[in-house]
Amino acid sequence: MSDTVNGNGGIGRASAFLASGTIVSRVLGFVKLIVLASIIGQYNDSADAFALANQLPNTVYVIVAGGILTAVLVPQIVRASAHLDGGTAYINKLLTLALSILAGTTIIGTLLAPAITGFIGINLPADQKDLAIAFAYWCLPQMFFYGLYTLLGEVLNARRMFGPFTWVPVLNNVVAIVGLLIFGAVFGADATGERAASEFTPAMVALLAGSATLGVIVQAVVLFYFWKRIGLRFRPDFHFRGVGLGAAGKMATWTFGMLVLTTIAGIVETQVVSLATGEASIAVLATAWLIFMLPHSVITVSVATAYFTRMSEHAAVEKFDLVKTDASSAIRGTTLIIVLATAVIAICAYPFAAVFVAPFDQIQGIGNVIIAFILGLIAFCILFVLQRTFYALGDTRTPFFFTLFQVVLIVLGVLGCALLPVQWIAVGIALVITVSGVLQCVLAALLLRRRLGGIDGRRIVRSLVKYLTAVIIPIGLGLTLLLLLGGTVEGGFAVQSRLTAIASMLIIGVVMSAAYFGLLLVMRSGELTAFLAPLQRRLGR
Template sequence: MNEHAKQIAKDVSIVGGATLVSRILGFFRDVILASVLGAGVYADAFYVALRLPNMLRRLFAEGSMTMAFVPVFSNLRETEGDQAAFAMARSALVWLLGILSAVTALAIFFADPVTRLIAPGFASKPELFALTVDLVRIVFPYIIQISAVALCMGVLNSMGHFLAPALATSELNTAIILGAGVAWVFGLDPAYTLAWSVLAGGFGQWSMQQPWMRKYGFRWRGPFRLKDPGVIKMAKLMIPTTFGAAVYQLNILLGTLLASYLPVGSVSYLYYADRLVQFPLGIFGVAIGTVALPSLSRLATGGRMEEYTSTLAASLRLTLFISLPSTAGLIALAHPMVAVLFGRGAFSPEAEAATSAALVAFTVGLPAFACVRPLFSAYYALSDTKTPAVTAAVCLAAYAATGYGLMGSMGHVGLALATSVSSWLNVLILWFMLRKKIGPFFPLDKTLAVSLGLSLCIGAAAYALSGFPVLSLVLILPLAAAYMAVSALFGVEEARMATGLAKRLVPRRFHKKTS
């Protein structure tokens, strides 16, 4: 493993640790929301309204904005210095604020047709439809906030700082949790209060990153150009990049549209199941893609293709090393996990069963979801944005056909399964096309064999414990530790690196006490 790959692993531990904090807060948030909103009319309205800003959050903060911005910004820093790169970032913000403010104004004015577009099945349910329209109007401005946050994320990531952008996502969860508390204490309508909390969270995400921006010498006051060449190049990259990075989110959005024709609660079942899948995916899958992009971009720009190939292979090995046991554990513990986390208050036993079935269907695609981001980074580092976009179009069509075909017999579970099928198709096409472009880049080595074998053991052990819901969840960490330890005994380098990184995260004071 080369030095770039080792640095990626270290940075992944930073991003993953920060994201873990956010995901834990997210779970706490979802537990509260499941208890307050359940899986009925209010929940469906809130989650449909939240779907647009959530999609934009993942699409921009974890997708096209960063992928298009980072290579351009990094190249400017290398060739013209920090001040030229900073001027380009200011110019990009001016354009973002102008365009997105106009889009937001139109969306607020035309909230009725926007709601019909994303959830046409709600039109036959007047109370649900009217509530959703109101919530869409409230939360849509979050798109402006999260786009500005994504720009800050790109600046900091390009300069080698990953902690603040990863921690910033926790601000949204914190704001929604506080909003739920305010609604409960003062007897306010929870759906409306939570919608306003989304905007408060967006402001918090922006504010958290500003001290770090200043630390690296960046100021928003300074020169900018409306016709900045870097912004023009970024815009050209973003057009195909946006669609290419959006295939999973577009699947979810299309799934929401199709689910709106299913019985009430279907949208919520898919939302809660997706949240559980996003836990390992957000901690490691997105983290690896995020930290790999700057390294791959520098190597590709410098023509160091041997290092580029080995760094990409190491990123994919680390992705599969983590995602395979996560997949096995989530499938085996789907029902006890949903029951323990959400099974209270307005969340009925029927909702538990429906959500856990969707979770299994989503989890089948978890390794594919995780591998897509490093593969996209590999293409974008080579300035190839067309291939991911074409692949995304093919996979979106595959999802639409599969989802429509399965929802009649399997309901919302068919829509979740269709997401997994299309994501695996996405990975296979990207893999094959990249191999044609750069040659073999991922040998079937010991890491993959050990990961597959041990993941099956993890799944069997977890399934055996699934009859004891609380105990099975408590034993997740010991099972993960056993997986790491046995992998290290087999000489898997990823396990040894993960163990070493975990030790670095433990305070030295603790080591002294235990030594």
């Protein structure tokens, strides 16, 4: 499960391998979501309680994977590779420190589960809040193992062994799905949400939340095997002085600040959306966000992860022009697919929702939240690359400030959403996140442009204009097909059942993709030519 990144061909191979693992993992992730919706529903107290509890460690992990450990770890390991021992001693010291902090945080967080969950779910009824607290005791230990997974995986990435980091989440999903199926077999399924929160027994809580945590444990521990494959062995080392951890500590201070800011925004979002109990609330917002994250995880994360190591190497020897070139290539390469993904998911939002729920009013509720989120996907993915570029430069201070800018906008906007009718609160929150994300992306681009003396902006804008022009006709075709398939009316084929919804999405997606790539070929898109070149060579052979 390794790939060497030497030149654009290596980047392409590594990105493709990363994407393939992510695709399998995400497919299983959606199977898990479908099974979860079938077992405990989406529009009910127990679903919201479980979503709130399971989101606590997940929120921390998303932030961690988005920079808290990555920002510090990869650049430092790349620099430490110049040491006589290849950086082994440094890695052991850095991991010992990070795991100690994670362990302490996890223990404190778990002990404070009633206070944390009670504060975040302050607007929940008493029985629903009690259930969320019970789930949280089982879910919060995931924080340590999510952190362990990220730490071990990023060391592998820094050593150019990219595969395991994206493939082992498959095991997590398999364990979680098996746990859900056992829960359904033992306690019965409740897709319509008729089971009250007070009816959950300790055994039900342990099986549902415990199996979710077991999956995360397996995902993390398996990575030790791949460490041995590349000759690494973790040996705790608590002697932190004299190995240059000061730079890492300084970077970690700013990234910890980002963690605090993002956590504040997440708490406010959950508190406000929990006002919509009985409508699209916590569970719906979480499901829509996972759908939003699908193309980002498969495309942007895969490409940026492969580029990030190379950018860190170039930054370490002060080849900033090459850093700029890498960032431009990563943005243009990811947005090529992300523009299409945005259009397809927006058109297919109602059929997508029909995969999880059956009543048409619930389909509309989830579908509207998906649309509100997906409008910000392009900016979100560009921002991800911009953040990674700052991290490669060893700068976590600047990302802190443009994150602060976004969090202020989110908090003000989300608090305003509390004034909306309850059925529109989740949609309003998603729109606030979208608008604030777009503005954050613009600010980050301006700051990086000043830092590097340019970011190849004209070339990036030309490519984006070309992509957006090419997607206009596919959007028209997709809308026409959606209407013909009855995707906007109750009882229509596209929203009639899970099977018809999936079939409709496949039809719409294939037609829109063919039209989009066909138009880009006619427009002689250089990025598409580069994207197709490895496939053409393979077919030629």
